[in-house]
Amino acid sequence: MNSKRKSELTERQARLAEIKATQKRAERRRTTLIATIIGVIVLALVGTTTTVLVRQARHQASVQAAAKAPISGVQTFTNLSRNHVTGTVAYAQNPPVGGDHSEIDQNCGYYSAPVADENAVHSMEHGAVWITHQADLPTAQLATLRGFAGKSAYVLVTPRTGLPAPVVASAWGVQLQLASADDPRLAAFVTKYANGAQTPEPGASCSGGTGTPEAQ
Numbered sequence: 001m002n003s004k005r006k007s008e009l010t011e012r013q014a015r016l017a018e019i020k021a022t023q024k025r026a027e028r029r030r031t032t033l034i035a036t037i038i039g040v041i042v043l044a045l046v047g048t049t050t051t052v053l054v055r056q057a058r059h060q061a062s063v064q065a066a067a068k069a070p071i072s073g074v075q076t077f078t079n080l081s082r083n084h085v086t087g088t089v090a091y092a093q094n095p096p097v098g099g100d101h102s103e104i105d106q107n108c109g110y111y112s113a114p115v116a117d118e119n120a121v122h123s124m125e126h127g128a129v130w131i132t133h134q135a136d137l138p139t140a141q142l143a144t145l146r147g148f149a150g151k152s153a154y155v156l157v158t159p160r161t162g163l164p165a166p167v168v169a170s171a172w173g174v175q176l177q178l179a180s181a182d183d184p185r186l187a188a189f190v191t192k193y194a195n196g197a198q199t200p201e202p203g204a205s206c207s208g209g210t211g212t213p214e215a216q
Contacts, residue, residue, distance in 0.1 A: 071188050075175045082125060082200060089118055095132050095160055096121050098172045108206035109213020110149035111158045119210055123156050124172045126204035127195035132160040133167045133181065141167075141181035148186070150216035154194040154206050172198050 080098030089100050101121035108128050120130050129152075131145055137159075145167070149157045160168075165177035169186055171193035178186055195202060 068192075071176065071185055071192065073176050073178075073185065074189070077173050077175070080173055085118070089121075091117060091121075093170075093175065094162060094164060095130065095168060095170055095175075097170045097175050098124060101125065105206065105209035106156060107209050107211045107213055108149070108152075108154055108156045109211075110146045110216065111156075111211065111213055113158070114160055115156075115158050115211060120156060120158070123206050123209070124170065125200050126206050127154050127199035127202055128156045128171070128206050129154060129190050129194045130170045131155065131157045131167065131186070131190075132163060132170070133157070134163055135159045135161070137166060137181065144181040146214075146216065148190055149213070152190060152194050155190060156206070169193075171196065172200055174198060 077093065077097050081100050082098070083100040084103040085100045086102075089096075091099055096117050099121060100118075102116065102118035103122070104119055105122035105126055106115050106119035106128075108123060120128075124130055131148060133142070133145060137145075145157045149155045165179060167178040167181050167183075167186065169176045169178065169189045171189075174193060176185060176189050
């Protein structure tokens, strides 16, 4: 092999080596870029998740604190009878907060149609919070009420005609009238009274009775 061919071979080898080196550098840059992007995405997700969890924890702590204190606007009723009866009952409150009732309780959950007072009162005897609302309540507020029913086994949500307020939360012997489902007192009321200390039969189930609540 003459010197010219050797020189050409050497040049080709040098060019190939340079091309390979360039390719490796480009590959390293791509790998670094991908790793950087993934890292940024992971950090963003972690940060967002952490922020959400912190907000949820703070909100829950705020609700718990509000539930431990007296809740503004709550009315209290005493000397409520607890007999099992047949037929309808003329209750003194609207909606009722206790009294004689059906021997069958209303299964807790969310309903888009009214339920019988007598069954709902039995549910409150078992510890249910009965949230009634006007039929024309805005969709967003209905979703809020549905959320309460989905988070607790002791929440009954139903529409009701003739209410004294857009939303009324009732438990055995207590009641709170609200202008909106977004009122923070509603969450405090549910936390305090769902299977709370006022319950005549604490620990009794709010299922196995009548009615099929809508799926959450």
